[in-house]
Amino acid sequence: MQSNLKKAGILAGLLLVIAAVSVGGSIYIEGSVAETPENETVTAESEAETSRNEAVLPESTAEILENTGNDAESSRTEDAADESAEDKRIDFDALYEENPDIFAWLCVPGTEIDYPVLQSGQSDTFYENHNAYGEEDDAGAVYIELANLTSMCDFNTVVHGKAGANGNGLFADLYRFQDPDFFKEHEYAYVYLDGNVLVYEIFAAYEREDTSLIRTYDFTYLSGCQQFLDDLYATRDMGMNLREGWEGVNAYHYLITLTTRDEKTGRQFIVTAALIQDTEGTISRIVTE
DSSP states (O other): OOSOOOOOOOOOOOOEEEEEEEETTEEEEEEEEOBOTTSOBOOOOOSSOOOTTEEEOOHHHHHHHHTTTOOOOOOOOSOGGGOOGGGTEEEHHHHHHHOTTEEEEEEOTTSSOEEEEEOOSSOTTGGGSBOTTSOBOTTOOEEEOTTSOTTSOSSEEEEEOOOOTTSOSTTGGGGGGGSHHHHHHOOEEEEEETTEEEEEEEEEEEEEOSOOHHHHSOTTBHHHHHHHHHHHHHOOOTTOEEOTTOTTOOTTSOEEEEEEEOTTTOOEEEEEEEEEEETTSOOEEEEEO
């Protein structure tokens, strides 16, 4: 329990499809591989068979990783939580033994963001001051609130992490996306689940008022999902970065929003990405119109 969780690094470029079928007053939405905003169809196959307790990188993702020059530690330890994404799989059984609140692993290539993601059954703020081992720690951990599903099937999964007073927090590197060149060159974020790998394309990064996204928008209704997107594109932040090709993003997509807070200004900074690959085809939801 004393060793640190090691990091993992992955990089690939694939996209998402949304199939919507009306069922009474609700919409059933299923996510799968689809065309990119440039209308190029992209697919990927997994070299290894995915078991229930292992998330495996698609072959093309692993090949790109090999060429990124990412120098994570190569030494292995017996600590179960030291499983690395560089090994093309995350051993969730081992992570659960360290802390059963761990349900995913988040990686944003080009940054130091390479951590397990947790959800506390006790309180939404538990991991504000507890680390990934559940130990008291002012640095906190990377986590989601109880309003979000650990299956990642919500319209918008909001992931929290601290930037740190001195810029040394777990999510401090989110601020690198304020740089237009960095934003342009770093498009993807990855989420490992138990038996699945989700690939997201980052399309927005900006500063906003420090209010709770979960409490401001009701993401269980299409109207709440659309309001979030309308407000995003209506933002008048001079430092806002938007990726071309995502102007058509809508309430039927699956988003992940990484959020942190500048302790000096009290402003919130968010990086939002849309699902572009659901390796195992397990992402779906029903949303009330």
